[in-house]
Amino acid sequence: xxxxxxxxxxxxxxxxxxxxxxxxxxxxxxxxxxxxxxxxxxxxxxxxxxxxxxxxxxxxxxxxxxxxxxxxxxxxxxxxxxxxxxxxxxxxxxxxxxxxxxxxxxxxxxxxxxxxxxxxxxxxxxxxxxxxxxxxxxxxxxxxxxxxxxxxxxxxxxxxxxxxxxxxxxxxxxxxxxxxxxxxxxxxxxxxxxxxxxxxxxxxxxxxxxxxxxxxxxxxxxxxxxxxxxxxxxxxxxxxxxxxxxxxxxxxxxxxxxxxxxxxxxxxxxxxxxxxxxxxxxxxxxxxxxxxxxxxxxxxxxxxxxxxxxxxxxxxxxxxxxxxxxxxxxxxx
Ligand code: FO1
Numbered sequence: 001x002x003x004x005x006x007x008x009x010x011x012x013x014x015x016x017x018x019x020x021x022x023x024x025x026x027x028x029x030x031x032x033x034x035x036x037x038x039x040x041x042x043x044x045x046x047x048x049x050x051x052x053x054x055x056x057x058x059x060x061x062x063x064x065x066x067x068x069x070x071x072x073x074x075x076x077x078x079x080x081x082x083x084x085x086x087x088x089x090x091x092x093x094x095x096x097x098x099x100x101x102x103x104x105x106x107x108x109x110x111x112x113x114x115x116x117x118x119x120x121x122x123x124x125x126x127x128x129x130x131x132x133x134x135x136x137x138x139x140x141x142x143x144x145x146x147x148x149x150x151x152x153x154x155x156x157x158x159x160x161x162x163x164x165x166x167x168x169x170x171x172x173x174x175x176x177x178x179x180x181x182x183x184x185x186x187x188x189x190x191x192x193x194x195x196x197x198x199x200x201x202x203x204x205x206x207x208x209x210x211x212x213x214x215x216x217x218x219x220x221x222x223x224x225x226x227x228x229x230x231x232x233x234x235x236x237x238x239x240x241x242x243x244x245x246x247x248x249x250x251x252x253x254x255x256x257x258x259x260x261x262x263x264x265x266x267x268x269x270x271x272x273x274x275x276x277x278x279x280x281x282x283x284x285x286x287x288x289x290x291x292x293x294x295x296x297x298x299x300x301x302x303x304x305x306x307x308x309x310x311x312x313x314x315x316x317x318x319x320x321x322x323x324x325x326x327x328x329x330x331x332x333x
Contacts, residue, residue: 010034012200012314015193015231019044019212020059021076022238022246023205024066026313029306030203031067033314036136040199041067042190044207045122045141046149046178046215047160051099052090054109055116058161059212060126060141061108068133079104098166123187142216143184149215150177160211169248173255176210181218186225194225201317202226204235206298208249209268210256217272232274232320233329234313236298237265240279245299266291274320274329277313292320 014034016027018041027041044059058077065071065079072080082102091097101109108129115125121144130139149160153171163169193199207213217223226233242261244250250260258264262282266289269276275292278285283295294316300306320326 010038012318013038013040013198014314015040015042015190015199015202016205017042017203017213017216018059018063018205019207020047020062023059023207023212024063024071024076025300025306026203026205026236026309027063028066028303029300029308029310030313031135031137032303033307033310039137040190040193041137041139042142042187042216043139044212044215045143046147046211047164048146048148049159049161051161052096052101053113054106055113056099056101056109057112057122057126057141060122060139061105063139064108064126064129064133064135067135067137067139068130070133078102099161138189140187140190142222143186143219145180145184147178147180147184147215147218149211150179151175152177164211164248169251173252176214176252176256178215178218181215182220184219186219186222191221191225194229194231197230199229199231200321201314202229202231202233203313203317204233204269204273206236206238208238208244208247208252209265210249210252210258223272226272227329230326232317232326233272234275234277234317234320235265235269235273236277236309236313237262237279237282239265239282240298241281261285262293263288266293271329274326275316277309277316292323 010033014030016030018027031039041063043063047059048057062077070079072078082104084102086103086106112125122141123144126139151158151163151173152175153173155171238249253260253264262278262285266276277294279298280295286293296312
């Protein structure tokens with residue numbers, strides 16, 4: 001895709017909205033191609049849970065570790081060069097060990113829990129961690145209020161991590177709910193940024209739409225601000241050829257009556273997005289999407305893939321802004 005010189009230099013401001021591993025890959029690409037301080041990442045906290053007496057925020061930590069260069073490159077979650085002494089000691093005690101917590105990772109959970117108990121906000125704590133890790137981007141939890149993703153399955157109600165880690169996404173899901181979303185307050189700076197057209201692009205990263213992006217969109221004020229923002233809003237499809245590269249996105253979409261395809265993704269985000277980035281494999285589907293689309297390589301194996309997709313997203317958003325598509329979206333919803 002052709003790029004304007006200011007975009008090539010990284011002179012845009014971008015809001016990335018994401019969950020864990022898949023979304024964090026694109027967030028890293030954006031972080032690397034933008035000038036320092038130009039990226040804000042709004043992160044899902046629906047996966048947060050209390051475990052072994054600690055407050056765990058898996059998606060926040062994945063984004064912190066990824067942007068801080070601390071993430072384990074194979075798993076995508078947890079820390080590189082991790083040791084597991086505490087986990088081994090827990091197993092020897094027959095304590096709960098289904099959720100793997102490395103020693104360095106544990107330090108983050110212990111300190112976050114201590115500060116929460118002392119009355120600090122999650123956003124304040126995450127901002128402090130980001131500074132400690134030398135990250136020149138804003139990493140913002142979707143809310144300081146608790147929201148918990150719950151899955152109604154053929155094994156009964158499961159919390160997110162029971163479904164995702166303990167049951168490996170195997171139970172059939174009938175419905176997903178987000179306890180606390182109605183009362184949760186959105187970060188004011190994000191609402192102000194969306195309302196004031198502070199972002200040259202808002203990017204819904206290729207995270208699971210039903211599990212990782214929907215908890216964020218369920219906060220009414222955030223959804224409203226996204227739908228109304230004058231900034232271009234795009235999504236990157238997490239499905240390629242009807243399959244998720246990793247995780248249960250396609251399985252869940254089918255179980256919950258959505259088409260597991262780029263058309264299903266476009267329908268899911270309709271009224272919120274001005275454009276959808278799809279993989280070149282899906283380019284023949286572009287005409288049926290009823291939204292502007294950019295076919296490109298969306299599979300991110302290398303660092304270069306992440307940066308190239310990030311540049312494509314920024315350039316596509318600039319093109320949509322020039323065509324004034326954001327106002328068409330507002331008129332249509
Ligand atoms: N995912 C797993 O599949 N198994 C684990 O034992 C596990 C532990 C874990 C610990 C800390 C952390 O930040 C993430 C962890 N994850 C683990 C990933 C996490 O469950 C998911 O990636 C997200 O919640 C979904 O985005």
